[in-house]
Every structure is written in structure tokens, then in C-alpha cells.
């Protein structure tokens with residue numbers, strides 16, 4: 001069965017628009033879990049635009065499901081610019097202390113609007129591999145955010161990573177446009193096959209939604225987990241959180 005890990009970034013974005021604890025991130029996580037979510041994902045960025053370091057510690061203290069923390073392993077400490085908000089301690093510093101079930105390394109720069117590319121391990125493999133080794137040494141399942149590029153995925157296996165997360169925006173865009181869907185989906189099927197050949201577990205995420213998820217879930221061999229936040233949050237506003245989580249579980253083939 002493919003696990004659904006709900007990403008809480010956009011809930012935190014709403015919370016940050018006021019000096020408030022509403023929505024309360026741990027309480028919202030619990031509602032997702034009560035509605036059937038298999039895990040919780042957050043992406044604490046250095047500017048703390050949405051998920052803050054404090055949210056990660058609050059969630060770690062209460063979650064009874066898998067906790068997946070995503071982020072750039074090279075992101076160092078950053079002083080908070082907002083009164084009452086603690087500083088960002090650095091991504092690896094935070095993960096070392098929290099030791100989540102899974103850590104997904106994402107090569108995001110500070111100026112990016114959102115995650116928009118996977119690792120280039122031809123260039124960065126030598127710097128990523130020691131970080132993977134350290135995280136695995138801490139008992140943390142380690143995943144790398146990757147484009148559906150077989151050569152890069154083979155390099156991901158050489159870093160010692162446990163899993164990769166396929167960056168699915170190209171599929172989501174093709175699905176929305178109706179153009180080249182089979183070709184693009186075929187790229188993801190091949191990427192999944194290579195991941196399995198290399199002994200890598202397979203996750204996927206970014207811009208997945210209720211429309212494009214069923215075909216993706218049916219087509220991709222060995223898919224273990226999807227992490228979904230943006231579209232899921234919008235759907236929850238439209239049809240309610242419990243209905244939304246149930247709808248995404250159905251879209252994954254669970255009834």
C-alpha cells in the first residue's frame with residue numbers, strides 16, 4: 001500500500017499570516033492522522049516562511065506516525081527576522097536533534113519560490129554522501145529529492161541513500177495540459193524501475209493532486225509513499241479535511 005504523508009507547509013503559511021497559534025500545527029497534524037494520514041511531512045526553510053523550527057520540535061513531541069522532514073542539508077543557522085519567532089538552527093542541526101523517521105534532502109536555494117529541481121549528484125554527490133551516512137548512522141531513513149533521470153538515480157544509490165523521492169511536477173504539468181502525458185509518465189516508470197534495480201525505495205511528491213494521483217499511483221511500480229500538501233490543503237478548504245484525506249487515500253487505491 002502506498003503511504004500518504006500529509007505536508008503541513010501551507011497550514012503553517014496560514015498561521016504565519018497573523019501573530020497567533022491558529023491553526024495549531026500539532027492539532028492539525030493530529031486531525032490529519034485521525035482522518036487516516038499515514039505520515040506527516042514538513043519542509044522547514046531557512047526563512048521560516050511557513051514551517052518554523054519550533055513547529056518541527058512540537059510535531060516530533062506528539063506524532064505517533066512517521067515524521068518526514070524535508071530540506072536543504074546545506075542550509076545553516078539563520079536569525080529570525082520576526083519578533084517572537086525563534087531562530088532557524090540549521091537544517092542538519094535540527095534533524096540531528098529531532099531524529100525523524102525519515103529525512104528527505106532537497107537541493108533548494110533560499111530564493112526559490114518552491115522546490116523546483118532534484119539533486120545534481122554528478123556535481124554534488126561527494127558532498128551529499130557523507131551527510132547520508134551521518135543521517136543513516138543516526139537511524140534516520142534518508143531519501144534524496146530527484147528528477148526522473150536514470151543516470152542521476154544510479155548516482156543516488158551510490159550515496160548510500162535508502163530511498164529517492166521523485167520530483168513529480170513535470171508529470172503534474174503534463175497531466176494538467178493533456179500533452180505528452182504517456183511519454184512523461186513513461187519517464188517516471190523507467191525512473192522507478194531503475195530505483196528498484198539499484199535497491200532504492202521509492203517516494204514521490206510535488207504538485208500531486210486528486211486528479212493526477214490515481215493514474216500515477218497505478219502506473220509507478222514499487223511506489224512506497226507520496227507526500228502531498230499544497231493541493232490537499234486547497235481540497236480541505238473545499239470539502240473538509242477528513243473528506244480530503246479519505247479522498248486521497250482512495251486515489252491511492254485504498255478503500
Ligand SMILES: CC(=O)[C@@H](O)[C@H](O)COP(=O)(O)O
Pocket residue numbers: 007009010042043070106113114115145205206227229
Ligand atoms: C520537496 C517538495 O517538493 C515539497 O515537499 C516542498 O515542501 C514544497 O515546498 P513549499 O511548500 O515551500 O512550496
Ligand SMILES: NCC(=O)COP(=O)(O)O
Pocket residue numbers: 007041070165204205206207208227228229230231232
Ligand atoms: N515532497 C512533496 C511534498 O511534501 C508536498 O509537495 P506539494 O504537494 O505541496 O506540492
